[in-house]
Amino acid sequence: MTPANSTDGIIALVNENAILKSELVDAIEQTQARAKAAGEPIANSAQLQSEVLNALILRELQLSMVKRAGLSADEAEINQRLGQIAQAEGLNSIAALQQRLDAAQPGSYANLRAKLIEEASIQALQQRQITRRVRISEQDIDAFLASPEAKRLNQSEYQTIHVRVPYIDDYSRLSAAQREEALKVAQALRTRLLEPNVNVAEAVAASQGSYPIPLQGGDMGFHKAASLPTELSSRITKLDVGTVSEPLLTPEGIDIIKLADKKSQ
Helix, strand or coil: CCCCECCECEEEEECCEEEEHHHHHHHHHHHHHHHHHCCCCCCCCHHHHHHHHHHHHHHHHHHHHHHHHCCCCCHHHHHHHHHHHHHHCCCCCHHHHHHHHHHHCCCHHHHHHHHHHHHHHHHHHHHHHHHHHCCCCHHHHHHHHCCHHHHHHHHEEEEEEEEEEECCCCHHHCCHHHHHHHHHHHHHHHHHHCCCCCCHHHHHHHHHCCCCCCCEEEEEEEEEHHHCCHHHHHHHCCCCCCCECCCEECCCEEEEEEEEEEEEC
16 A cells, blocks of 8 residues: 555555545546446546545455455466456557556556456455355255255256356446446347357357457356256256356356256266
8 A cells, every 4th residue: 555645645544554535536536437438427526435435445455354365366367357458458468568558657557467466366355255155064965965856967967058248347346337238248148149059159259249358158068967056057957958048147247058958867
């Protein structure tokens, strides 16, 4: 965190970190810029200032938890994200992105990379928190494995197509327009996957369009439903061959699942 100085007042203290007035002003301007780009301009108001400040405080708390938990971002994931940003800017390499950013304002590239690392670390923290909320005892597992449902799931293999439309930012920071954009991409993909004998790669590429984050997934091949997370297995087993699920909202994006084929043993 930038240390406080005589020309920049402290707005809030989070543990030992200070949130400065200049940081709040910058965050408000960035929020307004994102809203304007999404076609939903918002005026600076006491409510906006309060919401942005609360977001900054939450971020500091999460970063403190990341540090205590010893979590770190995946370097390959950060480089992939930087590569996507470079491509979106019409550049062919991360080095070219760094050169452009630092030419406009020295240190800009390092700040961008640090921000991406922070966001990836916070996402890892959130994933850990979600995982810890689901607690299954050994007795629960044994009881399920002995149930008719588990035996039924293990008797069939399902060929699934599973594609995710990732959010362009943390869900809590998305505007209504950004959430709608992700949903429109997911719905367009669903329509294409409904076609019989669809080429999955072509359907994904066509649905990608100008969406800034690459769609993830594809044909996952054959697998037993019991080997999947409960949420997915319950959806897959309810689908008829050739049908596609409705968009499934998750913390990371919107999932579309198609049951391409089924083999019973």
